[in-house]
Amino acid sequence: MANKHYLIFGAGAIGTTVATWLNQAQLNVCLFDTQAVAEHINQHGLDIYHGEKPNVRHKSQVHAYWQLADVPKPDVIILCVKNYSLHGVSQLLSEHFGKETMIVGLQNGIENQQVLPEYFSKIIYGVLCFNAWVDGFGVVGYQKKGPIALGHNGGIKTEEINAITRDFNKGVESIVYQNLADTAHCKIVINLTNSLTTLVALHQNDQSKSKKFQKLLTSMTYEGIKVMKAAGFKESQLGGMPSWALITAAGLLPGFLTRKPYLKNLKKLVVSSMAQDIILKGGSVSELESINGYVIDLAKKHNVNIPVNNAIYALCKEAFSQQPFKAISIDAIWARVKS
Numbered sequence: 273m274a275n276k277h278y279l280i281f282g283a284g285a286i287g288t289t290v291a292t293w294l295n296q297a298q299l300n301v302c303l304f305d306t307q308a309v310a311e312h313i314n315q316h317g318l319d320i321y322h323g324e325k326p327n328v329r330h331k332s333q334v335h336a337y338w339q340l341a342d343v344p345k346p347d348v349i350i351l352c353v354k355n356y357s358l359h360g361v362s363q364l365l366s367e368h369f370g371k372e373t374m375i376v377g378l379q380n381g382i383e384n385q386q387v388l389p390e391y392f393s394k395i396i397y398g399v400l401c402f403n404a405w406v407d408g409f410g411v412v413g414y415q416k417k418g419p420i421a422l423g424h425n426g427g428i429k430t431e432e433i434n435a436i437t438r439d440f441n442k443g444v445e446s447i448v449y450q451n452l453a454d455t456a457h458c459k460i461v462i463n464l465t466n467s468l469t470t471l472v473a474l475h476q477n478d479q480s481k482s483k484k485f486q487k488l489l490t491s492m493t494y495e496g497i498k499v500m501k502a503a504g505f506k507e508s509q510l511g512g513m514p515s516w517a518l519i520t521a522a523g524l525l526p527g528f529l530t531r532k533p534y535l536k537n538l539k540k541l542v543v544s545s546m547a548q549d550i551i552l553k554g555g556s557v558s559e560l561e562s563i564n565g566y567v568i569d570l571a572k573k574h575n576v577n578i579p580v581n582n583a584i585y586a587l588c589k590e591a592f593s594q595q596p597f598k599a600i601s602i603d604a605i606w607a608r609v610k611s
């Protein structure tokens with residue numbers, strides 16, 4: 273079908289960047305969010321910027337809705353909400369537009385692969401290889417433009433995923449991945465770090481000089497790939513993210529030997545989606561369970577010892593339930609992990 277109509281559900285960090293990139297590529301897109309966000313976007317447009325060039329703004333006009341009854345029936349719905357919103361949002365959309373509507377789920381983790389099939393029969397999943405953060409309604413910064421890896425678990429014809437990938441590619445580099453499970457699990461390994469970077473509030477408290485932070489961060493991802501290997505997953509290169517060889521080297525060798533690539537990768541973690549939930553939005557709900565909780569269960573199932581991840585997860589459970597959230601010093605986190 274030519275000129276598909278895309279509804280992007282969720283005008284947060286990912287929804288706003290994807291809407292802008294697809295709109296700039298002349299695709300037919302609209303957004304959906306709450307009334308306050310949608311009205312603001314309709315009045316002021318979208319305004320996104322690359323984190324290294326905050327003065328170069330990419331502005332665009334994308335119509336935003338807040339009532340489903342007003343939205344023209346979309347050919348494809350791109351779901352840009354967190355895993356914890358998926359049940360509610362999917363039920364609404366499935367009842368309104370029908371179970372057969374084509375869905376593209378852009379979530380971290382694999383919880384979406386359990387939830388979305390309860391509501392829809394045609395689902396493509398996207399693994400996102402960039403960071404983006406919300407400054408205000410319709411105003412979003414991004415660390416880099418893509419890429420997005422797309423895949424599915426059946427029920428989608430090759431020409432259907434190819435057509436959507438072709439459309440996405442007009443606005444942001446997108447690739448079809450043959451093994452969705454491997455790709456999603458490789459991304460989960462990187463996302464383990466969201467917990468630690470949130471605990472220290474990395475975007476406010478630079479940790480580039482801290483050897484303890486380096487040790488903890490690199491141990492978390494090294495433990496992560498041990499779990500994925502034990503569970504039978506294979507490496508799938510994610511655009512711009514550290515390889516398993518680098519993660520293994522950083523996990524096993526003295527820190528000074530891998531410090532240069534470590535610092536290069538640390539710079540890419542601007543404000544994780546978890547830090548946005550806990551610190552910027554001041555909430556207590558996050559994707560901790562769908563990422564860290566999931567890896568901890570997988571480690572138990574395959575008898576892999578992951579002490580650093582276990583300790584950081586326990587600390588996050590405590591710290592994220594405190595209102596207001598208070599960042600924890602790296603020394604206090606280190607002491608807790610060692611105990």
Ligand SMILES: NC(=O)C1=CN([C@@H]2O[C@H](COP(=O)(O)OP(=O)(O)OC[C@H]3O[C@@H](n4cnc5c(N)ncnc54)[C@H](OP(=O)(O)O)[C@@H]3O)[C@@H](O)[C@H]2O)C=CC1
Binds near residue numbers: 406
């Ligand atoms: N941000 C990032 O850098 C990255 C994010 N991801 C993943 O992408 C997914 C989306 O993340 P992100 O864009 O950061 O999330 P955000 O929380 O920034 O965006 C979600 C948006 O959807 C809105 N929303 C949720 N439910 C409803 C509803 N029922 N009606 C109307 N609006 C609703 C939210 O509103 P409200 O805030 O009011 O709830 C929010 O504006 C997550 O799974 C995340 O892990 C992956 C890679 C990078």
Ligand SMILES: CC(C)(CO)C(=O)C(=O)O
Binds near residue numbers: 544545
């Ligand atoms: C950008 C990145 C990779 C940080 O871990 C991410 O996926 C997120 O913020 O959720």
